[in-house]
Amino acid sequence: MRHGTRPGVLLTALLLAMGVALLGCPKRPDLSQAGPAAVGPAAVGPAAVGPAAVGPAAVVAPRPRVGEPLVTRPTPPAEAAVQPIPGAPGAAVPAASPLKDVFFDFDKADIREDQKAALNHNVGWLKASARVKITVEGHCDERGTAEYNLGLGERRAKAVKDYLVDARIAADRIATISYGKERPFVLGHDESAWKWNRRGHFVISGH
């Protein structure tokens, strides 16, 4: 068993988070003017003329027109740090979750040897908390296509579930869902981010 490596992984994650927070990402423009103020005549302004002439000002905050709640473009978060994904408890502070994420190789859904310690930890916790139900989320890095990654995330989530079921956790306690590459854990465009985004993430869904 390799429980000893787990704190190291977490420490690395935190350091990575701090590093990304401090360095930021110079590529992204200031988004503060992308709010609702951009709605209006600009939509038909000269800047919005055909494809050849469309400049950065061409697309404005759209107006919703359907029965669902209004869509606005709130000022987006500055690109920094490890993004704690709302709705994914445990993501913000990994150490706070009793269940550990597991990570995958590119375009793979096999459970890596170095991830079994985390999974075995989760098995132990689930056995001790027999009434808890969980959802395993399958996630992917940004390199694959959005649609293929839906399938890959599904396969990862099911691989994690299979491991748990093999370890005698009741299958009806475990739901799976794929988010493809739609909810990255870490924003970034290289392996230092990607390796955290190819993951199976555990969410406690009921007691």
Added chain:
Amino acid sequence: MQKLRWAAVCVILVALMGWPSSAGAQVIERELRERIVPKITIAVAGFAPFVMHGEDLGKLGASVLIADLRFTTVFDVMDPGTLPFEPRTVQLDQERPLFPGLNSLKVQQLAVGQVSSRGRETVVEGRLFDVAAGNMIFGKRYVGDPKFYRLMIHRFADDIMFHLTGEKGVAQTRIAFVSTVSRTAKEIFVMDYDGANPVAHTGNQSINLSPRWSPDGRMIAYTSYRNGNPDLFVLNIDSVRRDVLSAQRGLNATPAWSPDGQWLVFAMSAGGGTNLFLIPKGGGTPKALTTGPPISVSPSFSPNGRQIVFNSDRGGSPQIYVMDVDGTNLQRVTFQGNYNSSPRWSPRGEKIVFMCRLAGNQICLINPDGTGLQQLTSLGSNEDPSWSPDGRHIVFTSTRMGHRDIFVMHADGTEQTRITSTGQDNYLPDWSP
């Protein structure tokens, strides 16, 4: 909404002078013209200043019309500065004295527009002249609410395209896409083909993916996580009615409409792997087209409705495959590269566009038989290609300018142009019929 939109642009034929006596004869086989027939040289004039709410609609109209005509790849549009007269001083009925000067520049066609108001409506008078013959080819009056002004100009452009080539233009088409509106919300939007007028069609604050226009342009199928699971929805744009087509546990994703609009194929993960299923558009029992543990996603019908191209990793890596619509006769199309994805069959059936991984994620073309691989892009990471209905253009996603944004290009890879820039990700575009 859609009905209103069309009703608002009522078109009145004002003149039939010089109507082409042999419209059919002008419908030349397209490949032939592309190879042999040179571009049609056209000048745009008129569009005298007409200011509404501080904006010169004349100037806007001329620039939209010029951009539309250039984008067709059919026209060689004269730069206004090279004309032997000041184009915006040209009034209706004053066109004929311009013909000799245009003739000497070998300008074949002259499009003239004039903007005015009638009550609350905006009126665009559009005329097209054959310079050499000295005839008016058509004259039309486009009338509508000022908010449809760009659409009126697009319609004039499509009318010019149709009268001179017999082909339906794409200036009035639209592009559906996914836009990130907050850290967790990705909504379906529809914009004009040139990036103007984006409008949200979902607003559920969850993840909405893979919009696909029905062949009649009235519905959009898409996947939404609004109920906590990626379910398949069909939205009727006119009535804003939203139906759940499939909500099996797991994926109900990546839909494709059959060319007759009666069926959808989509990926479902209930059971073993992620497999493709055929379902009637009104719902019913899905019929499996693929089986087993591999991933099969992103289907696209051949234009004759007999075959489906899709993405699968059944050979060990994501590759492009073709099968008959009943799931038989499976054939692998791509062999070069270890990651080929997101295929779309061209409207005339002769090509498949897809994401190829050749020095990064690029957009490639290939013949359905696996020959003729051609790389179209080289900058940034590119994915999600989709054809314009006339097959002359491709819309796709690229990260070359930072965020994922929607780009359009000609089908030969030229003129790659960004059409979204909200400062957040815009992706998964689908070009309307």
